[in-house]
Amino acid sequence: MSEDHYPARMIAMLEAIWGEGFLSPGGRDEVARVIGAHDIAGAAVLDIGCGAGGIDEALVAVHGAGFVTGIDVEDPVLTHARGLVDRAGLSARIGLVKVAPGPLPFPPGTFDVVFSKDSIVHIPDKHSLMAEVFRVLKPGGRFLASDWLIGHDDAPSPLMAEYIAAEGLDFGMASPGRYRDAMAAAGFEGVEVISRNAWYRQTARAELERLRGPVGTAAAKVVGQDFVDQNIGIWERMIPVLDLGEHCPTHLRAVKPRH
Numbered sequence: 001m002s003e004d005h006y007p008a009r010m011i012a013m014l015e016a017i018w019g020e021g022f023l024s025p026g027g028r029d030e031v032a033r034v035i036g037a038h039d040i041a042g043a044a045v046l047d048i049g050c051g052a053g054g055i056d057e058a059l060v061a062v063h064g065a066g067f068v069t070g071i072d073v074e075d076p077v078l079t080h081a082r083g084l085v086d087r088a089g090l091s092a093r094i095g096l097v098k099v100a101p102g103p104l105p106f107p108p109g110t111f112d113v114v115f116s117k118d119s120i121v122h123i124p125d126k127h128s129l130m131a132e133v134f135r136v137l138k139p140g141g142r143f144l145a146s147d148w149l150i151g152h153d154d155a156p157s158p159l160m161a162e163y164i165a166a167e168g169l170d171f172g173m174a175s176p177g178r179y180r181d182a183m184a185a186a187g188f189e190g191v192e193v194i195s196r197n198a199w200y201r202q203t204a205r206a207e208l209e210r211l212r213g214p215v216g217t218a219a220a221k222v223v224g225q226d227f228v229d230q231n232i233g234i235w236e237r238m239i240p241v242l243d244l245g246e247h248c249p250t251h252l253r254a255v256k257p258r259h
Helices: 008-018 027-035 054-059 075-087 124-134 158-167 176-186 197-212 215-221 227-244
Strands: 044-048 067-072 094-099 111-117 138-148 188-196 247-255
Touching: 008 027, 008 075, 008 197, 027 054, 027 138, 027 188, 054 067, 054 075, 054 094, 054 111, 054 197, 067 227, 075 094, 075 197, 094 111, 111 188, 124 138, 124 176, 138 176, 158 188, 158 227, 176 188, 176 247, 197 215, 197 227, 227 247
Parallel strands: 044 067, 044 111, 067 094, 111 138
Antiparallel strands: 138 247, 188 247
């Protein structure tokens, strides 16, 4: 990428909303819901788009992952994440690596689990991505993720296009059907695609009220009122497309066959 989409000011803004180390909704609770009934204790985990570090800390400290390799494409989030991991005393169990967009820089069969939370929206080619995830998983390995999906394969509605433009991010949003097809084409079994739209419709409203209240007031002292107001505008554009079902946060799970 030619510029960092998550500079220090953006990290501070999102942490004010979602908690230290988190750049997407739900914090540790949503990480747990993505994992669901899967036991990752002792597992070698790859986290695609590790962001500010809170996810990787939770994977180890809460869920007992043996070692987490967190990858991202931007220096500011990795610097922030390394500081968080160091303060938590988890540097021996979490490694954070800058990578270039493209194929994953790991040999076949490296990981027990590939995890990702609301990051692969930035990767447009879902079929190539799922083929790479399949390649780096061991037989019997699991893909456990959430992402921000669009509810259809057509062009975004005007409201959705306005929201995407307001975010200013390089969204490569895909439909649930395209994700299912990409996972199946890669060779995965047990594919699950579970909408989280109803949950986030409510959660986003609570976040907006907090931005308009004490959370926004406190954040403005760090990032400036103009930046808080800009983010309030993003939430005001996001809620209508959540209500339409066009913006559809989703859990994604699948298993690589053992044979």
